[in-house]
Amino acid sequence: MNIKKQRTSRYIIGFIGVFLLIAGIFIHVSVGSSSISITDVIRALFHPDNSKQTTIIQTLRLPRAVLAALIGASLAVAGALMQAITRNSLASPQVFGVNAGASLAIVVATILFPELHSKTTVYFAFLGSALGGITVYLFAAGGKVTHIKLALAGMAVHLFLSSFTQGVIVLNEDATDVLYWLVGSINGKNWSHVLVLLPWSVFGLLAAFIMGRSISILVLGENMATGLGEKVQWIRLVAGVIVIILAGSSVAVAGPIGFIGLMIPHIARKLVGGDYQRILPFSALLGGILLVYADILSRFIAYPFESPVGIVTALIGAPFFLYLARKGRKIKQ
Amino acid sequence: MNVKKHPYSILSVLLLILVMMAFISLGVGAVYTSPVEVFTNLIGKSQSNHFILFNYRIPRMLLAVIVGASLAVSGAILQGILKNPLASPDVIGVTKGSGLFAVAVLIIFPGASMVALPFSAFLGAAVIAIALMLFSYTQGTKTHSLALIGVALGAICQAGIQYFMIKFPDNVNTTLLWLTGSLWGRGWNEMWFLIPCLVLIPLIIIFTSKLDILNLGDEMAVGLGERIKYVRYTLLSISVILTGASVAVVGSIGFIGLISPHVGRRLVGSRSKFLLPVSALIGALFLLLADTVGRGIVPPIEIPAGIVTAIIGAPYFLYLLRREQKNK
Amino acid sequence: MTKLTAEKLSISYDSTSIINNIDLHIPEGKISIIIGSNGCGKSTILRSLARLLKPTQGCIYLNGKDIHQHSSKEVAKQLAILPQSPEAPEDLTVKELCYYGRHPHKGLFARYSTEDHKIVSDALQSTKMEYLSDRTLDALSGGQRQRAWIAMALAQGTDLLLLDEPTTYLDLAHQIEVLELLSNLNKQQNRTIVMVLHDLNQAARYADHLISISSGKIYTEGSPKQVFTEEMIEEVFGLSCKIIDNPVDHSPLCIPTGIYKKNSSK
Numbered sequence: 001m002n003i004k005k006q007r008t009s010r011y012i013i014g015f016i017g018v019f020l021l022i023a024g025i026f027i028h029v030s031v032g033s034s035s036i037s038i039t040d041v042i043r044a045l046f047h048p049d050n051s052k053q054t055t056i057i058q059t060l061r062l063p064r065a066v067l068a069a070l071i072g073a074s075l076a077v078a079g080a081l082m083q084a085i086t087r088n089s090l091a092s093p094q095v096f097g098v099n100a101g102a103s104l105a106i107v108v109a110t111i112l113f114p115e116l117h118s119k120t121t122v123y124f125a126f127l128g129s130a131l132g133g134i135t136v137y138l139f140a141a142g143g144k145v146t147h148i149k150l151a152l153a154g155m156a157v158h159l160f161l162s163s164f165t166q167g168v169i170v171l172n173e174d175a176t177d178v179l180y181w182l183v184g185s186i187n188g189k190n191w192s193h194v195l196v197l198l199p200w201s202v203f204g205l206l207a208a209f210i211m212g213r214s215i216s217i218l219v220l221g222e223n224m225a226t227g228l229g230e231k232v233q234w235i236r237l238v239a240g241v242i243v244i245i246l247a248g249s250s251v252a253v254a255g256p257i258g259f260i261g262l263m264i265p266h267i268a269r270k271l272v273g274g275d276y277q278r279i280l281p282f283s284a285l286l287g288g289i290l291l292v293y294a295d296i297l298s299r300f301i302a303y304p305f306e307s308p309v310g311i312v313t314a315l316i317g318a319p320f321f322l323y324l325a326r327k328g329r330k331i332k333q
Numbered sequence: 334m335n336v337k338k339h340p341y342s343i344l345s346v347l348l349l350i351l352v353m354m355a356f357i358s359l360g361v362g363a364v365y366t367s368p369v370e371v372f373t374n375l376i377g378k379s380q381s382n383h384f385i386l387f388n389y390r391i392p393r394m395l396l397a398v399i400v401g402a403s404l405a406v407s408g409a410i411l412q413g414i415l416k417n418p419l420a421s422p423d424v425i426g427v428t429k430g431s432g433l434f435a436v437a438v439l440i441i442f443p444g445a446s447m448v449a450l451p452f453s454a455f456l457g458a459a460v461i462a463i464a465l466m467l468f469s470y471t472q473g474t475k476t477h478s479l480a481l482i483g484v485a486l487g488a489i490c491q492a493g494i495q496y497f498m499i500k501f502p503d504n505v506n507t508t509l510l511w512l513t514g515s516l517w518g519r520g521w522n523e524m525w526f527l528i529p530c531l532v533l534i535p536l537i538i539i540f541t542s543k544l545d546i547l548n549l550g551d552e553m554a555v556g557l558g559e560r561i562k563y564v565r566y567t568l569l570s571i572s573v574i575l576t577g578a579s580v581a582v583v584g585s586i587g588f589i590g591l592i593s594p595h596v597g598r599r600l601v602g603s604r605s606k607f608l609l610p611v612s613a614l615i616g617a618l619f620l621l622l623a624d625t626v627g628r629g630i631v632p633p634i635e636i637p638a639g640i641v642t643a644i645i646g647a648p649y650f651l652y653l654l655r656r657e658q659k660n661k
Numbered sequence: 662m663t664k665l666t667a668e669k670l671s672i673s674y675d676s677t678s679i680i681n682n683i684d685l686h687i688p689e690g691k692i693s694i695i696i697g698s699n700g701c702g703k704s705t706i707l708r709s710l711a712r713l714l715k716p717t718q719g720c721i722y723l724n725g726k727d728i729h730q731h732s733s734k735e736v737a738k739q740l741a742i743l744p745q746s747p748e749a750p751e752d753l754t755v756k757e758l759c760y761y762g763r764h765p766h767k768g769l770f771a772r773y774s775t776e777d778h779k780i781v782s783d784a785l786q787s788t789k790m791e792y793l794s795d796r797t798l799d800a801l802s803g804g805q806r807q808r809a810w811i812a813m814a815l816a817q818g819t820d821l822l823l824l825d826e827p828t829t830y831l832d833l834a835h836q837i838e839v840l841e842l843l844s845n846l847n848k849q850q851n852r853t854i855v856m857v858l859h860d861l862n863q864a865a866r867y868a869d870h871l872i873s874i875s876s877g878k879i880y881t882e883g884s885p886k887q888v889f890t891e892e893m894i895e896e897v898f899g900l901s902c903k904i905i906d907n908p909v910d911h912s913p914l915c916i917p918t919g920i921y922k923k924n925s926s927k
Contacts, residue, residue: 090419090480139651149654151419152595156647156654159588163643166513170506170637179505183495259488266481308499314492318485322468539769546764552713552744557817558737558765602752 010272017285021069024292028065031296063191068295068309069288070194070201071186071250072260076287077208078247079261080268080279081239084215086151092262093247095154096240099256100161101132102248106255107165107178122196122252129248132161137240150236184257184310186295193253200249205284207242212277215239219276259314260287263321270324290317340607343600347614354621355398359390361629366390392521397624397638398617400583401593403530403575405616406537408590409597409609410572413544414565415480421591422576425480426487428587430461431580433490433497436508440501450511451526451581458577461486466566479565514586514639516624523582530578533571540568541605548603586639588646589616599653619646662689663739663820663853665710669719672705679705681877682719687821692847692854694864697874698898703857704745704825706874710855711742711823737765740821741814745829751799755790755809756781758798762816784815787850788842804835811842822846824856828863836860840867861898865889866912873897889913895921 030037078093086095093099105128109121140153169178214235217225225232247261268282294312301307360366366374366382373379374386404422411420422428434457438449461483468482494512498505543564546554554561576590597612623641630636667685671678679702687693687710695703708714710721712728721728728736741762749758759781763773785791788808798806807827814822824843828836844867846852858864864871865885872882875897881888894902894915901921907914 088417088419090417090424090484095419139654148418153651153654155419155591156650159591159643160647163513163588163640163647166509167636167640167644170509170513170640179498179502179509183499258491262484263488308495311492311496311499314488318489318492321485322482542764542767546761548748548750549761550744550748552708552742553747555713555733556711556737556742556744557761558732558734560733603750604753604757 006273010278013271014282014285017282017289021285021289021292024289024296025065025069028068028292028296029061031299059190063194064186064189064295065292067186067189067194067197067254068291070197071254071257072287072289072291073284074197074201074204074246074250074287075257075260075291076264076268076283077205077280078243078250079263080265080276080283081208081215081243081246082261083265084219084276085147085236085239085243086154087147087219088151089266090262091151091154093243093251094158094256094258094261095151096243096247097132097136097154097157097161098129098244098247099132099251099258100158100165101128101130101135102126102251103182103256104128104161104165104168105131106181107168110178111168111172122193125252126248129251130244132157133240133244133248137237180308181255183308184255185306185308186254186291187306187308189253197249197253200245204242204246204249207238208246208280211235211239211242212280215280216276219274255308255310257291257310257313259310259317260290263317264290267317267321267324340601340611344607344610344614347611347618351398351614351618351621354618354625355394358394358397358621358625359386361625362390362632365632389520392524393516393519393624394621396519396523396527396582397516397621399527399530400579400586401589401617401620402613403527403579403616404586404589404620405593405597405612406609407572407575407579408592408616409594409605409612410544410568411590412594413605414547414568414572416548417480418595419591420480421587422572422580423585423587423590424487425465425483426485426490427458427461427483427573427576428580428585429487429490429494430457431455431577432512432585433457433493434460435511435580435584436494436497439508439511440497440504443504451523454581455526455577457490458573458580461490462570462573465569479569510637511584513637514584514642515627515635515637516583517635517637519582526578526581529574533574537571537609540564540571541609544568544605544609584639586620586642588639588642589619592646592650593619595650596653662851664689664722664724665740665821665853665855666722667706667710667719668722670706670709670716670721671718672702672709672714673717679877680709683877683879685710685872685879685882687853687855688870689820689853690847690851691869692844692856692867693870693872694868695855695857695872695874696861696864696897697880701874701897702877703874707823707825707855707857708742708744711740712736713742713744734765737817737819739819740823741817741819743810743814743822743824743827745825747810749798752797754795754797755801755812756785756794758809759784759794759812759816762813762818765817780818781816784812787815787846788812802835803831804838807831807835807839808842811839815846819852821853821855824854826857826859829859836863843867861889861894861915862907865915866907866910885913889915 075093082091082093082096083089102125105124106121109124136150136154136157139157140149214230217228217230218232218235222232250257264283264287265279268279268286272278272282290313291309294316295309297316298307298309298312301312356368356371359371360368362385364382364385366386370379370381371386374382408421411422411425412418415425431454435450435454438453442449464486465479465483469479498508543559546557546559547561547564551561593612593616594608596615597608601607601611619642620638623645624638626645627636627638627641665687667683670680670683670685672680683706685706695706697703705714709716712721712733715729723731723736723739760773762784763777763780782791785794788811790805790808790812793801793805798809801809828839831839840863843854843856847854868885870882871885871888873880873888873893880897881893889904891902891904894900899921900917901919902915902917904913904915
């Protein structure tokens with residue numbers, strides 16, 4: 001494909017993406033145990049009145065839709081960053097100890113302080129993620145932080161913490177309720193959760209997009225990057241912090257929703273090429289779309305019960321990825 | 334002393350440590366048996382703890398050794414063919430496939446015979462392996478795609494597992510326990526499932542040289558006369574069979590396949606001729622140690638080996654990571 | 662002597678044609694060098710000769726039989742290939758690498774025989790790597806590492822040696838070191854050598870048979886004196902030059918005088 005065709009197709013993909021996202025949010029809001037027509041949704045959004053529908057939309061559905069979009073975007077971008085700094089396509093925010101740290105913190109909190117309000121557990125989880133990430137970084141340090149060490153340290157910390165968590169759950173009957181949290185769900189969240197998440201997500205996403213060019217250069221290789229004037233250690237550190245912010249806050253609010261951070265960057269790369277200045281925003285877009293639609297579906301799979309969204313994201317996203325993988329160029333060898 | 338220059342010594346030392354560890358593990362448990370008693374029982378001069386030893390401890394020790402070795406070799410093979418240090422049977426979805434099938438059986442057919450569980454686990458691993466090969470066929474087993482496809486398949490299985498656990502919360506504890514990986518209650522009956530592992534040993538020995546040729550790059554490997562697709566698929570199958578059998582017996586113990594090859598590489602370098610046996614010994618030692626500790630630390634409560642492997646193994650591995658940098 | 666020919670060879674990648682219907686016969690016992698500008702398809706030709714690529718049309722014949730009908734192992738016993746940037750684990754020693762060259766000759770269980778040991782030791786001697794045989798690859802200079810790979814290819818014991826840009830990342834001294842080595846191997850051991858080279862003058866100096874490629878077709882082939890003309894260099898490389906006699910060995914020497922613009926007057 002020549003350059004002009006590529007660029008046009010990327011814009012087209014971008015437009016389709018944005019359209020899908022907005023459509024998704026509308027559908028998300030209108031669908032549910034009591035369905036509300038799209039026209040009513042529009043009216044509720046732009047000419048709010050005191051009707052029951054408006055209340056439902058404004059207090060329950062809209063925040064949830066917004067949350068889904070934000071978390072999807074944050075996790076996807078965190079995953080893309082993670083893969084860049086570990087130069088390993090199998091990496092995900094998991095590999096930075098973020099999920100496992102948050103999970104462990106939540107489990108411990110549930111056991112030690114069973115009366116805790118869900119809002120406070122969010123801060124616990126965030127703390128857990130941060131500690132997880134810092135631990136990984138400390139262990140990868142001690143000399144230069146190479147991408148391999150980062151990946152391996154991350155994996156080790158993740159396995160360590162999640163085994164600990166598993167151990168606690170197995171040995172302590174009260175903790176089994178936590179299992180539901182461990183799968184990840186946006187159910188039952190409201191504006192207060194959005195408010196907790198919003199500053200971190202927005203900050204993290206903006207910071208990531210600004211770093212886009214540096215990340216692209218980082219991926220060229222350490223020597224090349226240094227030669228182009230980038231401070232490799234710094235970039236890794238800042239990117240790591242952004243990962244903790246984006247993934248940590250998302251996990252804290254909604255539990256560890258898997259798959260998005262791992263696969264979305266690959267899907268983005270297949271659609272728009274290898275430049276991180278494009279991959280990061282597209283990942284955000286795709287992540288938001290995936291999670292919004294997954295959340296919609298999660299309300300129907302086991303109707304009238306809600307399935308945890310973490311399950312649905314994998315069920316939609318993985319086959320799509322496999323389809324893309326098959327479509328790859330066939331080289332006769 | 335440059336450790337890498339003496340692979341045979343390292344092999345011997347590891348073997349010796351393994352034997353000692355096996356001996357010690359036979360003594361540990363709810364009923365402590367001193368080494369002397371163990372010895373006299375083994376050589377038939379005493380019958381004092383005969384029942385416990387021969388019906389529980391010995392088979393369990395053997396299972397730990399074989400499973401640990403199998404998982405380690407499986408991980409070493411995967412890291413070799415995928416050229417990714419994060420690769421392990423867990424990461425590319427094989428363990429998760431086993432888990433999914435096993436959990437499904439546990440929940441849907443709770444009355445099924447004890448044999449159904451390991452079989453379904455093995456079946457799960459096989460299904461994932463076939464799916465892996467099917468999906469990666471067009472790419473010509475390009476290593477990059479193979480790993481990612483495995484991860485995608487694993488994610489689907491993980492979703493399935495979580496779905497079952499949420500949908501059937503009463504069985505959660507049994508499910509979790511199985512998923513966590515443990516040697517509790519495993520005995521001679523389970524040994525049958527490990528026969529594939531033992532049968533594969535000569536095949537593995539033959540293929541180690543091919544694994545090294547693969548590491549020279551695809552074009553060089555073809556230039557030296559290897560059919561790389563065929564070699565990769567065979568090695569992948571070997572890895573899957575080893576993993577499937579292991580998971581069938583002990584559930585999903587994730588750490589060993591990832592870490593043992595790394596430790597092995599530090600000791601003897603990356604030549605498969607030495608890396609595979611050394612990894613096997615390290616894996617066996619690791620699982621045996623974890624099981625023994627899990628049994629012996631707060632008897633009669635048993636901490637599942639799957640948890641202990643991560644809790645002991647991760648800090649040790651992280652320590653190794655830090656130390657390596659200082660040596661450079 | 663092993664015969665290698667290409668007939669009506671075409672290679673396309675997706676819908677782009679890279680090689681377009683070429684016939685090539687590799688002269689036995691000689692050094693053939695393929696030259697051409699970037700992207701003209703010279704590496705593609707070499708790799709298809711080595712059966713690394715399947716032709717879209719046409720056929721490669723090894724000793725009269727379609728090369729893809731041979732088993733890969735059979736081919737490996739007749740033809741050794743050294744690809745452009747070979748990878749190897751860092752901690753491999755030169756000697757271990759060399760033994761890999763015996764791989765095509767070994768069955769599943771076969772141990773190395775005395776003959777294998779001799780062949781490897783000869784290969785190390787021919788490449789003057791015996792004193793370095795216990796060093797690991799990452800401890801060698803570029804030229805030494807390339808010699809190690811050539812030693813491995815020699816250990817394969819083939820008549821035919823194909824090399825894809827063996828000198829590209831080396832400094833001049835090491836480039837000459839490698840080329841002289843290949844030249845000696847050809848003269849003393851009568852091995853047929855086919856390589857892709859970047860440097861025109863080196864190609865003209867070391868080749869017995871020169872093949873110039875332009876836009877997926879053979880522009881011309883023959884002895885360096887026949888092929889190395891100002892006109893060829895203008896057409897194939899877009900370079901104006903003056904060709905003189907190399908005062909050291911009388912091979913043609915090309916001295917660039919400027920960029921050649923096809924439709925401008927000179």
